[in-house]
Amino acid sequence: MVNVRPAGPDSWPDVATVMGERGDPSRCFCQYFRLRGKAWSGSSPADNREGLHAQVRDGELPPGVVAYDGDAPVGWCAVGPRTSYPRVVASPNWRTDHLDAWVITCFVVPVGHRRKGIAGELVRGALDLARSYGAPSVEACAVDTTAAGRIPSADLYRGPLSVYLDAGFTEVSRTSPQWVLVRRPAG
Template identity: 35%
Template sequence: MSIEVRPATDFDDVATLVGPKKPTSNVCFCLSYRIGSKENNALRGAQRADRVRELCHQDPPPGVIAYLDDEPVGWAAVHPRSATSFARNRLIPHVDDLEVWSLWCIRVRPGYRKQGISHALIEGAVAHAKQQGAPAIEGYPVDNHGEKVNPTMAYVGTRRLFEDAGFERAAETGSTLDGFPRVLMRLDLRGSHRRSKKAVSVVDSLP
């Protein structure tokens, strides 16, 4: 199976993956960590879509998208930590002063799960961050020890998922989700990283 991962510059594809079912809804679009809480709470309905459309036109865009035969099937939010709410999050520690990138949301469309897309998304997010010059990338998954995670909370990923992509535990956090502690997983991008077992093509931009 070949999965192509591209920077999220197509708003319609982003909306397909993380947009609310009702355009007037005031939830999701993966904005809660990407922008400040004050702005996030103030945006309503179509304003949220407009803000995401704006982010898709910025460099770097707000994340990466996995495609199968040009069909968007998965989303990963990845961006410089300094430009996200994690820069000020008191529960997620700063390991060092590197201009690290954060990978905080991984979502796969229903009907496409258990096909390695989550692994491909992490691999693609890592490649994207490295192409943008990031010295390191980190995620904040739950350490669930193999126990089942509520699907609505699974967007942060699991420690095992990140370990499979070559990340290592760098620190504990003060955050919990669905009853599980979250850990800070880090991958140094100044050297090479281990590729996942799934075939994945990462491209710099859309045609």
């Protein structure tokens, strides 16, 4: 049974475990959407790791949710107010008139735990977190995996469209066949 909890100071070791030692998550630590320009290009994996660590440890809001299978951490989903993500605010792919919405920016589900419904559980946990902080709605820029043939798993970090549709999100707009802005009320 998978359960999902907000990331707080006690869960940092679990977040770090999910990010792993190799691959994009271990270099990005969900900082890509939080940094722009030179702040991003000048950051190192160690800087990004410390950035997320500080957000988990010290932030007023949890920066995301962690999925557990029993006691084992098996997934991560970054979620927060749109204003927490300067790259989202500036992106044409995330254009919206819902400036007070929260956004889901990325998922990490390590190899060995994929295709088991964990992303869907993480979306539900992200919605619960957003709702608990009074978010009126939650948006994401989903990946439509049916739009352009096979998509590498590394490109699915924003989450497949099907996961969002299954959680009650609706399509708002498309800026390309694969980039689909989706939204649903947080409540």
